[in-house]
Every structure is written in C-alpha cells, then in structure tokens.
Amino acid sequence: MNTDPAHPDDRQEQLLVPLAAEDVAALGSDGEQLAALFAAALHGLALLRTGRASAAELAAAIEGTTGLLERLEALRDAALRQPAAKDISHAELATAMHLESRATAQSRRRTLLQKRPGELEKWATGAAD
Incomplete structure (x- = not known):
C-alpha cells in the first residue's frame, strides 16, 4: 500500500497491524488489498466525524467499506x-457471531452449509482461480 501523502504538505500517520511474518507471507498481496479497503473505511469514518465529507468522498467510503465487508x-x-468449526457448539457460535439465540446461530450455519461457497469465500481460503 502506498503511504506517500496525497499532497507534499500533508503529514501521513500510519496505523500498525501487528501480524506474524508467516501470516504476512500467507496473505501475499491480499493483505495489501484488505489494508487499502480498511484504510478507505477509516478515512470515511474520519470524514464523517469531522463533517467535512464531499459526496465523492462518501461514495469512495461506501465503496471501500462494501468491499471490506464482502471480504x-x-x-x-x-x-x-x-x-474444525464442527467442534464449535451452537452456543459458542452464537456468542462468536454476537447473536442472542443459539437457535439463530444453528440456523445460519445450516443455511450456509446448504449452499456452495462463493468466489470471495474461495478467495478467503486461497482456492480462488
């Protein structure tokens, strides 16, 4: 990801994402892609909090956030x-997914397992073409 300021007078701070070297190697360029999407989402958040967002900047924040959410x-x-996820109880799954009901977690897992993995899910496992 390019960390050069957009304008020569801009100072750019960086947020550090602590990852083990083996994680960085496993992610490859996908890590850079996710970092760029996350940066777009954080920039959108900053614009919202300062109230200085233009329509184009909001559209860019929406696009970056949507891409990040999909991934x-x-x-x-x-x-x-x-x-290994089969060993997670429905109660533990509900907690992990921030759901109030064990039954909702069970239903969501069942629904997911009934459909084939999509392209982004294959991307997540490194099995995408």
Missing part, C-alpha cells in the same frame, strides 16, 4: 465451513 463476510463463512 470479511467471506472470511467468516469460510471459517464456518472448516472441519
């Missing part, structure tokens, strides 16, 4: 499909 949902769904 995060794919990550969650791919994790639910993993064989």
Whole structure:
C-alpha cells in the first residue's frame, strides 16, 4: 500500500497491524488489498466525524467499506465451513457471531452449509482461480 501523502504538505500517520511474518507471507498481496479497503473505511469514518465529507468522498467510503465487508463476510463463512468449526457448539457460535439465540446461530450455519461457497469465500481460503 502506498503511504506517500496525497499532497507534499500533508503529514501521513500510519496505523500498525501487528501480524506474524508467516501470516504476512500467507496473505501475499491480499493483505495489501484488505489494508487499502480498511484504510478507505477509516478515512470515511474520519470524514464523517469531522463533517467535512464531499459526496465523492462518501461514495469512495461506501465503496471501500462494501468491499471490506464482502471480504470479511467471506472470511467468516469460510471459517464456518472448516472441519474444525464442527467442534464449535451452537452456543459458542452464537456468542462468536454476537447473536442472542443459539437457535439463530444453528440456523445460519445450516443455511450456509446448504449452499456452495462463493468466489470471495474461495478467495478467503486461497482456492480462488
């Protein structure tokens, strides 16, 4: 991800995402892509909080946030499909998914497992074409 300021007079602070070297290697360029989407979402949040967002900036924030959400949902769904996820109780799953009901967690997992993985879910596991 490019960390050069948009304008020469701008000072750019950086947020650090602590990852083990093996995680960075496993992510490859996808880590950069996610970081860029996360940066767009954070920039949108800053614009909202300062009240200085233009329509174009809000559209960019919406686009970045949507891309990030789609990938995060794919990550969650791919994790639910993993064989080890079968050992997670419905109560634990409800807690992990911030749901009030164990039955809702059970229903969501069942619904997910009844459909085939989408392209972004394959991307999350590294199996995308």
